[in-house]
Amino acid sequence: MRSAVIGVGVIGSLHTHILSERKTLCAVCDIDGEKLKKYADIPTFTDYKVMLDEVRPDVVHICTPHYLHAEMVVYALDKGINVLCEKPLCISIEQMKRILDAEEKSSARLGVCLQNRYNKESVFVKEYLSDKKVVSAVAHMAWHRTKEYYASGDWRGKKATEGGGVLINQALHTLDLLQYFAGSPSHIVSNVCNLTLKDDIEVEDTAVIQGTKGAGITLFATNGAAYDMPVVMSVKTKTDIIHILPGHVYVNGTEQPLEETYARVLGKECYGSGHELLIDDYYKCLQENRPFEINGREGSKVVSIILAAYKSGGEETEVVYG
Numbered sequence: 001m002r003s004a005v006i007g008v009g010v011i012g013s014l015h016t017h018i019l020s021e022r023k024t025l026c027a028v029c030d031i032d033g034e035k036l037k038k039y040a041d042i043p044t045f046t047d048y049k050v051m052l053d054e055v056r057p058d059v060v061h062i063c064t065p066h067y068l069h070a071e072m073v074v075y076a077l078d079k080g081i082n083v084l085c086e087k088p089l090c091i092s093i094e095q096m097k098r099i100l101d102a103e104e105k106s107s108a109r110l111g112v113c114l115q116n117r118y119n120k121e122s123v124f125v126k127e128y129l130s131d132k133k134v135v136s137a138v139a140h141m142a143w144h145r146t147k148e149y150y151a152s153g154d155w156r157g158k159k160a161t162e163g164g165g166v167l168i169n170q171a172l173h174t175l176d177l178l179q180y181f182a183g184s185p186s187h188i189v190s191n192v193c194n195l196t197l198k199d200d201i202e203v204e205d206t207a208v209i210q211g212t213k214g215a216g217i218t219l220f221a222t223n224g225a226a227y228d229m230p231v232v233m234s235v236k237t238k239t240d241i242i243h244i245l246p247g248h249v250y251v252n253g254t255e256q257p258l259e260e261t262y263a264r265v266l267g268k269e270c271y272g273s274g275h276e277l278l279i280d281d282y283y284k285c286l287q288e289n290r291p292f293e294i295n296g297r298e299g300s301k302v303v304s305i306i307l308a309a310y311k312s313g314g315e316e317t318e319v320v321y322g
């Protein structure tokens with residue numbers, strides 16, 4: 001397998017680190033020439049189309065700002081190049097349609113980087129719930145993001161380039177797990193606002209979502225907390241109440257033994273350790289010609305819920321899935 005990466009910023013560097021260790025990295029692309037300097041031993045590019053056309057990698061990892069994902073995914077899929085795209089898959093329904101259409105027509109496979117599904121707590125809970133119906137699933141995510149964080153990239157904090165704020169960036173993983181465990185709501189009601197960063201960003205730093213039909217999911221999320229707190233989730237079935245904390249799962253008050261997955265925490269603590277597991281699983285699926293579970297359609301579900309939340313303004317809103 002020969003892999004290429006587009007965008008070697010914060011998360012792209014994690015992808016290139018993992019791919020270098022597996023000796024598959026064959027080329028990288030970034031519009032910022034400075035960032036390419038540390039890849040002196042492989043071909044580097046500033047134009048992703050030129051890289052894909054010249055190098056023809058087996059897989060391309062897309063690690064660029066949100067608004068660029070759709071055009072890059074579609075370009076690669078149209079060329080028959082497998083794509084692993086960082087979250088969110090896209091930032092509009094129109095982009096989603098284009099991606100899912102390209103995925104359907106392509107001989108190549110699309111995967112989306114929702115690595116928290118590989119956390120040992122997530123693996124346990126998903127398996128535990130396999131023969132149960134979820135009545136309610138509630139999560140709260142309270143993190144701390146400063147104006148310096150938003151100033152660290154000119155695409156951050158802007159509707160046109162990030163697509164939103166806390167929901168489409170930080171809380172996306174938690175919302176994805178809620179719908180992964182409880183099912184996808186057909187309707188939601190939501191409110192978003194900016195509590196602490198009004199002068200610095202044009203998008204929301206705080207959001208609430210309630211699933212009103214199809215799945216009883218509830219999310220409270222903010223980037224305005226005083227400190228990055230652990231994400232806490234509770235899932236109710238007819239008979240059980242499950243509490244999920246980082247590294248721990250309790251069913252009806254009893255802590256459950258979790259199967260240790262070999263995964264180092266590479267990069268920032270808030271990414272978890274799932275990237276390595278997800279990347280290895282994606283490549284294994286390609287090599288064994290098996291479907292990868294988090295394909296475009298699966299990875300787009302959480303984006304559909306988020307886009308409905310942005311539309312809601314406190315009114316019940318239908319979630320449009322791809």
Ligand SMILES: NC(=O)c1ccc[n+]([C@@H]2O[C@H](COP(=O)([O-])OP(=O)(O)OC[C@H]3O[C@@H](n4cnc5c(N)ncnc54)[C@H](O)[C@@H]3O)[C@@H](O)[C@H]2O)c1
Binds near residue numbers: 010011029048
């Ligand atoms: N899965 C996770 O937990 C996780 C964690 C962090 C970031 N991410 C996602 O990864 C993506 C990148 O985030 P980041 O924090 O690394 O951002 P970043 O700003 O640090 O990196 C983005 C890189 O893309 C480059 N770039 C911009 N336009 C380009 C173009 N047209 N062609 C080539 N390169 C281009 C920039 O120069 C920059 O180096 C986002 O979608 C983000 O949400 C995911």
